[in-house]
Amino acid sequence: MNQTYHPPAPPWEVEQWFNTDQAPTLESLRGKVIVLEAFQMLCPGCVMHGLPQAARVRHTFPPSKVAVIGLHTVFEHHDAMTPVSLRAFLHEYRIAFPVGVDMPGSRDGLPRTMLAYGMQGTPTLILIDAQGRLRQHHFGQVADLALGAEIAELLYEQP
Amino acid sequence: MNQTYHPPAPPWEVEQWFNTDQAPTLESLRGKVIVLEAFQMLCPGCVMHGLPQAARVRHTFPPSKVAVIGLHTVFEHHDAMTPVSLRAFLHEYRIAFPVGVDMPGSRDGLPRTMLAYGMQGTPTLILIDAQGRLRQHHFGQVADLALGAEIAELLYEQP
Amino acid sequence: MNQTYHPPAPPWEVEQWFNTDQAPTLESLRGKVIVLEAFQMLCPGCVMHGLPQAARVRHTFPPSKVAVIGLHTVFEHHDAMTPVSLRAFLHEYRIAFPVGVDMPGSRDGLPRTMLAYGMQGTPTLILIDAQGRLRQHHFGQVADLALGAEIAELLYEQP
Amino acid sequence: MNQTYHPPAPPWEVEQWFNTDQAPTLESLRGKVIVLEAFQMLCPGCVMHGLPQAARVRHTFPPSKVAVIGLHTVFEHHDAMTPVSLRAFLHEYRIAFPVGVDMPGSRDGLPRTMLAYGMQGTPTLILIDAQGRLRQHHFGQVADLALGAEIAELLYEQP
Numbered sequence: 001m002n003q004t005y006h007p008p009a010p011p012w013e014v015e016q017w018f019n020t021d022q023a024p025t026l027e028s029l030r031g032k033v034i035v036l037e038a039f040q041m042l043c044p045g046c047v048m049h050g051l052p053q054a055a056r057v058r059h060t061f062p063p064s065k066v067a068v069i070g071l072h073t074v075f076e077h078h079d080a081m082t083p084v085s086l087r088a089f090l091h092e093y094r095i096a097f098p099v100g101v102d103m104p105g106s107r108d109g110l111p112r113t114m115l116a117y118g119m120q121g122t123p124t125l126i127l128i129d130a131q132g133r134l135r136q137h138h139f140g141q142v143a144d145l146a147l148g149a150e151i152a153e154l155l156y157e158q159p
Numbered sequence: 160m161n162q163t164y165h166p167p168a169p170p171w172e173v174e175q176w177f178n179t180d181q182a183p184t185l186e187s188l189r190g191k192v193i194v195l196e197a198f199q200m201l202c203p204g205c206v207m208h209g210l211p212q213a214a215r216v217r218h219t220f221p222p223s224k225v226a227v228i229g230l231h232t233v234f235e236h237h238d239a240m241t242p243v244s245l246r247a248f249l250h251e252y253r254i255a256f257p258v259g260v261d262m263p264g265s266r267d268g269l270p271r272t273m274l275a276y277g278m279q280g281t282p283t284l285i286l287i288d289a290q291g292r293l294r295q296h297h298f299g300q301v302a303d304l305a306l307g308a309e310i311a312e313l314l315y316e317q318p
Numbered sequence: 319m320n321q322t323y324h325p326p327a328p329p330w331e332v333e334q335w336f337n338t339d340q341a342p343t344l345e346s347l348r349g350k351v352i353v354l355e356a357f358q359m360l361c362p363g364c365v366m367h368g369l370p371q372a373a374r375v376r377h378t379f380p381p382s383k384v385a386v387i388g389l390h391t392v393f394e395h396h397d398a399m400t401p402v403s404l405r406a407f408l409h410e411y412r413i414a415f416p417v418g419v420d421m422p423g424s425r426d427g428l429p430r431t432m433l434a435y436g437m438q439g440t441p442t443l444i445l446i447d448a449q450g451r452l453r454q455h456h457f458g459q460v461a462d463l464a465l466g467a468e469i470a471e472l473l474y475e476q477p
Numbered sequence: 478m479n480q481t482y483h484p485p486a487p488p489w490e491v492e493q494w495f496n497t498d499q500a501p502t503l504e505s506l507r508g509k510v511i512v513l514e515a516f517q518m519l520c521p522g523c524v525m526h527g528l529p530q531a532a533r534v535r536h537t538f539p540p541s542k543v544a545v546i547g548l549h550t551v552f553e554h555h556d557a558m559t560p561v562s563l564r565a566f567l568h569e570y571r572i573a574f575p576v577g578v579d580m581p582g583s584r585d586g587l588p589r590t591m592l593a594y595g596m597q598g599t600p601t602l603i604l605i606d607a608q609g610r611l612r613q614h615h616f617g618q619v620a621d622l623a624l625g626a627e628i629a630e631l632l633y634e635q636p
Contacts, residue, residue, distance in 0.1 A: 080565030088557030148307025156315045201410045239406030247398030251360045466625025474633045
């Protein structure tokens with residue numbers, strides 16, 4: 001019988017959270033579809049496309065069913081995109097969903113969660129289903145129409 | 160027990176079809192989700208938003224599962240939007256999906272299918288499920304993210 | 319001595335005017351810079367770019383110094399773009415500047431003014447200086463920044 | 478006799494220049510029209526509108542006649558917008574014209590050139606004529622059509 005295996009999403013290794021009092025985890029969000037938006041604050045494609053799209057997702061789907069989480073995955077210009085700069089960026093761009101700072105790693109300057117998810121760059125949008133499994137991985141732009149359908153597929157599938 | 164009733168979509172009364180050899184009907188499309196885009200060729204909101212969105216739907220979803228159908232529902236400026244003008248419009252705007260000309264009616268100049276569906280104006284986007292039932296009715300603009308989710312909901316629901 | 323010759327703009331041959339009680343002519347507009355926007359109502363580039371730009375020009379420059387004139391130069395789909403259809407189009411798209419219907423010609427279906435100006439298609443934007451001379455001829459899109467500069471050059475040059 | 482007085486532009490007090498080997502000054506640019514784009518790297522209106530417009534100006538007008546100069550006028554989030562962050566920002570956003578870092582001041586955190594020019598915030602676009610005089614001061618957005626005309630007016634006026 002033909003069946004696809006969906007691996008569990010790797011845990012998030014985050015050194016600091018913004019826009020939330022309690023650190024969100026895969027476990028605490030179990031039961032919701034998660035839209036994970038990995039970005040860098042000085043990445044034009046993230047600022048122009050990825051982050052506005054994540055904000056639209058947040059306003060389109062009910063927060064009881066879909067969680068939007070940002071992940072600041074700095075893999076270049078580390079000195080230019082510190083948490084101090086990120087805080088101002090989130091304020092100026094009115095980004096209101098929780099954003100975690102990916103834990104700096106050792107290899108090639110790639111932060112740890114970025115490495116664990118095999119991300120190739122930013123923006124990357126990851127969809128995680130209600131059971132905490134990886135379902136979609138988009139590097140670069142994905143159209144709203146396709147993304148809306150992908151999120152809904154995860155919402156309406158029977159467990 | 161709580162249950163929503165979805166009425167059957169009224170049949171299409173069309174005097175002429177473009178972009179197709181065989182007149183599509185609700186019956187011939189049974190088993191597919193139908194996106195019905197009602198428009199007027201001189202309606203700016205249709206030209207700028209509704210018709211480009213319908214074209215994006217057609218390129219995003221497989222034609223074996225989702226059918227995109229245009230309906231020219233002229234309810235004003237009848238002399239300005241004849242089938243002769245429509246043919247040139249469809250050619251110039253590269254609209255490739257089937258488009259039917261709604262049958263002129265008698266009351267208030269409203270064409271018959273427009274009246275049967277209770278449309279308030281153009282653009283109107285109607286979603287019909289695989290069983291031929293009315294599921295969504297949008298007058299004016301609907302965002303791609305929400306529309307993608309609505310189409311996917313109809314695709315992934317269990318009959 | 320190096321000097322450029324600017325030929326006089328050919329007269330407009332128009333069978334019908336919209337949005338004006340008095341037929342504008344090159345003579346009646348002498349002393350103003352003229353922005354002549356040649357378009358077809360079913361030309362997507364005209365609807366999306368040319369006509370909105372002409373409307374922006376009209377709102378940016380004082381009407382005492384710059385006149386915006388539309389010219390409906392139908393050279394294809396003649397039956398689809400009659401004056402009856404044009405009237406509805408101008409109404410629906412809220413085009414408020416004077417628009418003339420270029421006089422149908424005999425050769426190749428090209429209307430007469432289009433032929434006299436050597437236009438290659440639509441949209442075409444022509445700039446005529448305060449002395450009635452041809453100064454710019456753009457086929458296709460011209461950026462707002464460049465167009466603003468060209469209009470101003472004609473406004474501020476010393477006769 | 479009616480005559481407008483155009484005050485001389487205040488000198489630029491800059492602590493560091495990017496994208497240029499030689500520090501540009503009002504004197505060194507005498508004879509050119511100067512478009513001075515004051516911005517902050519974390520100001521959305523600057524990133525979305527002001528800086529792309531400055532880049533368009535640079536590609537529309539000949540560099541022998543029009544100089545485009547950026548000025549990083551940080552008046553908030555000082556720790557988040559250091560020259561280290563600015564360098565990465567200019568690289569990622571492909572900003573190629575000279576950009577000076579406005580000298581930090583003492584009063585209210587306003588940098589010195591920003592204060593001398595009486596700027597109210599960012600983005601601010603200043604036009605300086607070929608004689609080094611202040612001619613336009615725009616806080617917020619200015620449309621391309623109007624800006625193109627203003628630059629051209631300075632180019633074509635007789636000294």
